[in-house]
Amino acid sequence: xxxxxxxxxxxxxxxxxxxxxxxxxxxxxxxxxxxxxxxxxxxxxxxxxxxxxxxxxxxxxxxxxxxxxxxxxxxxxxxxxxxxxxxxxxxxxxxxxxxxxxxxxxxxxxxxxxxxxxxxxxxxxxxxxxxxxxxxxxxxxxxxxxxxxxxxxxxxxxxxxxxxxxxxxxxxxxxxxxxxxxxxxxxxxxxxxxxxxxxxxxxxxxxxxxxxxxxxxxxxxxxxxxxxxxxxxxxxxxxxxxxxxxxxxxxxxxxxxxxxxxxxxxxxxxxxxxxxxxxxxxxxxxxxxxxxxxxxxxxxxxxxxxxxxxxxxxxxxxxxxxxxxxxxxxxxxxxxxxxxxxxxxxxxxxxxxxxxxxxxx
Amino acid sequence: xxxxxxxxxxxxxxxxxxxxxxxxxxxxxxxxxxxxxxxxxxxxxxxxxxxxxxxxxxxxxxxxxxxxxxxxxxxxxxxxxxxxxxxxxxxxxxxxxxxxxxxxxxxxxxxxxxxxxxxxxxxxxxxxxxxxxxxxxxxxxxxxxxxxxxxxxxxxxxxxxxxxxxxxxxxxxxxxxxxxxxxxxxxxxxxxxxxxxxxxxxxxxxxxxxxxxxxxxxxxxxxxxxxxxxxxxxxxxxxxxxxxxxxxxxxxxxxxxxxxxxxxxxxxxxxxxxxxxxxxxxxxxxxxxxxxxxxxxxxxxxxxxxxxxxxxxxxxxxxxxxxxxxxxxxxxxxxxxxxxxxxxxxxxxxxxxxxxxxxxx
Numbered sequence: 001x002x003x004x005x006x007x008x009x010x011x012x013x014x015x016x017x018x019x020x021x022x023x024x025x026x027x028x029x030x031x032x033x034x035x036x037x038x039x040x041x042x043x044x045x046x047x048x049x050x051x052x053x054x055x056x057x058x059x060x061x062x063x064x065x066x067x068x069x070x071x072x073x074x075x076x077x078x079x080x081x082x083x084x085x086x087x088x089x090x091x092x093x094x095x096x097x098x099x100x101x102x103x104x105x106x107x108x109x110x111x112x113x114x115x116x117x118x119x120x121x122x123x124x125x126x127x128x129x130x131x132x133x134x135x136x137x138x139x140x141x142x143x144x145x146x147x148x149x150x151x152x153x154x155x156x157x158x159x160x161x162x163x164x165x166x167x168x169x170x171x172x173x174x175x176x177x178x179x180x181x182x183x184x185x186x187x188x189x190x191x192x193x194x195x196x197x198x199x200x201x202x203x204x205x206x207x208x209x210x211x212x213x214x215x216x217x218x219x220x221x222x223x224x225x226x227x228x229x230x231x232x233x234x235x236x237x238x239x240x241x242x243x244x245x246x247x248x249x250x251x252x253x254x255x256x257x258x259x260x261x262x263x264x265x266x267x268x269x270x271x272x273x274x275x276x277x278x279x280x281x282x283x284x285x286x287x288x289x290x291x292x293x294x295x296x297x298x299x300x301x302x303x304x305x306x307x308x309x310x311x312x313x314x315x316x317x318x319x320x321x322x323x324x325x326x327x328x329x330x331x332x333x334x335x336x337x338x339x340x341x342x343x344x345x346x347x348x349x350x351x352x353x354x355x356x357x358x359x360x361x
Numbered sequence: 362x363x364x365x366x367x368x369x370x371x372x373x374x375x376x377x378x379x380x381x382x383x384x385x386x387x388x389x390x391x392x393x394x395x396x397x398x399x400x401x402x403x404x405x406x407x408x409x410x411x412x413x414x415x416x417x418x419x420x421x422x423x424x425x426x427x428x429x430x431x432x433x434x435x436x437x438x439x440x441x442x443x444x445x446x447x448x449x450x451x452x453x454x455x456x457x458x459x460x461x462x463x464x465x466x467x468x469x470x471x472x473x474x475x476x477x478x479x480x481x482x483x484x485x486x487x488x489x490x491x492x493x494x495x496x497x498x499x500x501x502x503x504x505x506x507x508x509x510x511x512x513x514x515x516x517x518x519x520x521x522x523x524x525x526x527x528x529x530x531x532x533x534x535x536x537x538x539x540x541x542x543x544x545x546x547x548x549x550x551x552x553x554x555x556x557x558x559x560x561x562x563x564x565x566x567x568x569x570x571x572x573x574x575x576x577x578x579x580x581x582x583x584x585x586x587x588x589x590x591x592x593x594x595x596x597x598x599x600x601x602x603x604x605x606x607x608x609x610x611x612x613x614x615x616x617x618x619x620x621x622x623x624x625x626x627x628x629x630x631x632x633x634x635x636x637x638x639x640x641x642x643x644x645x646x647x648x649x650x651x652x653x654x655x656x657x658x659x660x661x662x663x664x665x666x667x668x669x670x671x672x673x674x675x676x677x678x679x680x681x682x683x684x685x686x687x688x689x690x691x692x693x694x695x696x697x698x699x700x701x702x703x704x705x706x707x708x709x710x711x712x713x714x715x716x717x718x719x720x721x722x
């Protein structure tokens with residue numbers, strides 16, 4: 001067993017792989033705790049880079065850049081899960097602690113490994129089957145049932161890289177649609193709503209769990225989260241048990257986002273886990289004293305975890321693409337708190353900002 | 362009358378003169394609203410520069426630097442009141458809006474002008490007299506009364522540049538102690554406690570006032586603020602009237618901090634005004650949805666002002682010098698929210714961080 005490193009003192013440097021809005025909000029939280037932040041991102045003047053001590057402009061697998069980054073940073077974390085395993089190795093060789101660690105990344109990057117892990121720790125998922133060729137789909141239709149969802153085994157987010165199969169005749173087209181890549185065939189969940197739980201585990205093994213959020217998607221992209229979600233005691237207990245099992249099963253350090261299907265009667269299936277701060281946790285910025293961003297920084301820096309109770313009810317809404325043009329109306333609403341990401345180009349569907357509508361509990 | 366400029370859109374650049382902790386927290390607030398921030402400060406890698414898009418390293422009166430700064434920034438504001446008037450002129454010539462404006466700065470930089478202005482708008486102060494030579498002190502001792510306080514007319518903060526006179530015989534020594542500079546002789550206020558009020562005025566003339574804070578100093582430096590302070594309705598009404606009179610009297614844009622002496626029975630004297638965000642307003646970060654930093658950015662950017670009601674009771678404590686070493690104990694307290702300034706050198710008495718202890722109202 002390795003010793004728990006001492007808490008990272010203020011003035012230390014935290015590295016963040018990825019300079020988007022999650023990296024930006026992580027950087028802001030880290031600076032409130034007195035840390036310096038350096039971003040690694042191939043895009044110059046990234047949203048996170050513009051609020052940080054510095055940015056290394058390089059690809060996520062650039063060995064020279066990673067070596068420099070690992071040497072200037074005391075701890076490195078990331079804002080997305082598709083961090084190459086080789087990059088994590090290079091960072092560790094350069095002397096940086098990396099959190100969450102390689103196991104969490106590996107599990108989150110492969111949908112078969114993810115579901116296998118989840119079921120092994122008692123966090124039930126939909127039925128699924130591994131797909132390496134079109135025949136594997138046909139062979140598993142009976143076990144998985146129709147309709148079912150074909151997803152690439154790796155990559156893909158916000159509804160990309162996935163296609164529904166409603167009939168055995170759809171198989172060739174579906175296989176072609178995902179590019180004939182290694183895949184997973186997933187049963188459809190008969191859920192009543194989508195929930196998520198944001199939780200954290202510290203270097204000392206302590207676990208902190210936020211209240212549940214209820215999520216609504218449109219076109220595969222999150223639109224709103226209501227939190228704390230109205231749930232019965234059994235559902236809440238089950239969600240907390242799932243979060244704890246996931247965090248402990250991965251010996252995790254940091255914040256995790258876990259998407260859940262609520263089947264009713266306290267039954268929950270895990271849809272997926274994100275080894276990072278999560279869009280469905282943005283409500284914590286205006287609902288909790290310690291939000292998910294500060295919590296993640298506390299965890300990766302080896303600090304004690306902060307409190308997770310909600311002091312307000314929050315409805316978080318993403319502003320996508322040109323919806324950002326509503327900023328001046330939203331700024332005039334005293335119950336709405338705006339969080340803008342500093343992105344100059346409002347491409348269609350791009351996450352530009354979110355707004356938290358705050359009401360009393 | 363000049364037209365009110367349109368609200369500054371996200372993506373615009375806000376300049377801040379001064380890169381200390383106030384500039385840092387202003388920068389963080391501006392970035393949450395989607396603005397880019399550039400700092401001007403002679404100290405490289407200043408606390409604010411490290412969380413901003415960029416920093417110009419130059420003296421506050423460097424004409425070339427100010428010209429560049431004024432051209433890259435849409436609005437320029439400052440974290441301290443001793444901004445040279447010539448610098449403000451150069452910034453305006455370079456095309457930047459400057460807020461608060463030159464009148465507010467001039468009044469706040471000169472203790473005679475400040476008290477004269479305050480009394481003119483009905484915000485009572487202690488009795489005072491202008492002092493240009495030692496004889497002026499002696500000549501005014503009767504009118505001002507003993508003991509009284511001799512302060513330099515300009516500069517000086519946190520108890521520096523001031524000396525008490527308890528007897529006519531103290532005059533020569535007191536005059537020498539402040540360097541024989543133009544001064545103000547102030548009567549002692551028979552106050553029961555020190556209060557302060559943080560308020561803002563927008564470009565549209567709207568005024569927003571936060572609840573009062575009760576302040577405790579040690580060695581001339583602020584130690585704690587309790588807010589909202591327990592005050593009777595008459596005192597609260599009087600404080601709000603003072604804040605409004607000051608803001609309107611200066612045609613002010615931005616946040617102002619006003620230090621008050623509470624004489625009891627709803628009677629308040631104004632001690633001094635600070636044309637900027639104020640240490641006694643740090644409690645708003647964890648007590649209000651829109652804190653003083655976001656409020657200041659909203660005002661100078663021409664946005665609508667945010668709400669000022671408190672949702673929690675806060676006790677703010679400054680961490681000075683090596684008190685910063687308590688960080689790991691404080692980080693473990695779930696009711697304490699830490700705000701660290703990223704200063705590397707913990708010189709004695711230097712403001713290194715503050716902690717907000719949050720309890721329910």
